Amino acid sequence: MMPISSYQEISCQQVLVDDASVFSVQWSVFPASISGSLSAENLMTRYLDYIRSCTLSVIRPLRQESGIEFRLPGSRLSLISFLPPSAEGESVVLRICGGFLVQPRQCRRGELRFTVAPQQAGVRVSLQLSEFCPLILGSPSPSRLRFWLYRLTQATIHRLVTVRFLTLLYRELAGSYARVRVISVHVREGQPV
Numbered sequence: 001m002m003p004i005s006s007y008q009e010i011s012c013q014q015v016l017v018d019d020a021s022v023f024s025v026q027w028s029v030f031p032a033s034i035s036g037s038l039s040a041e042n043l044m045t046r047y048l049d050y051i052r053s054c055t056l057s058v059i060r061p062l063r064q065e066s067g068i069e070f071r072l073p074g075s076r077l078s079l080i081s082f083l084p085p086s087a088e089g090e091s092v093v094l095r096i097c098g099g100f101l102v103q104p105r106q107c108r109r110g111e112l113r114f115t116v117a118p119q120q121a122g123v124r125v126s127l128q129l130s131e132f133c134p135l136i137l138g139s140p141s142p143s144r145l146r147f148w149l150y151r152l153t154q155a156t157i158h159r160l161v162t163v164r165f166l167t168l169l170y171r172e173l174a175g176s177y178a179r180v181r182v183i184s185v186h187v188r189e190g191q192p193v
Helices: 040-054 144-174
Strands: 007-016 022-030 060-064 067-071 078-082 086-088 091-098 111-119 122-132 179-184
Touching: 007 144, 022 144, 040 060, 040 091, 040 111, 040 122, 040 144, 067 091, 122 144, 144 179
Parallel strands: 007 179
Antiparallel strands: 007 022, 022 122, 060 067, 067 078, 078 091, 086 091, 091 111, 111 122
16 A cells, blocks of 8 residues: 655646647546545546636536536536546546537547546546647647647646646545645657647
8 A cells, every 4th residue: 555645746748749639638646545435437526626616616517418518607608518428447538529619620529538547556546638629729730829829828727727636636635735746747749738
């Protein structure tokens, strides 16, 4: 059993791949002793609750029979829409199916994957966004201006939110404060964002 450490390591990679879609992954290995009740479904639910709280309810994940939408308060406008969650092994997957922040011709592409997987060193808790085509990039061949605008806005916000979520989840489960060390990893080829 992995002891609870005085620090938490969070691994990250965010890249724009050759087809101009975004790949982003963040994970942390939690000690098995604190992650016994954590499942991929529970991880997804906690993340959706966290999105609402960290944005002070400016973004509201709305669960419906047709899926999940990230909406602004008092609006029917979906920033990003997902099909209903599907279980795949140790993961729960939300497939992107539309939304204002998605390129209109790429609405049926991309997914957000929540995984809780046992490992020899503990339990790997990860969030992965792949094949996402943000509207801000504009097309499969974004200009340098659009690339930098995406990098300085959506990419930065996504990374901060996800790292903070993994940090708070670890602290909640461990019942104690641990310093956080964020490390860059190489999972997929692409241009760093």
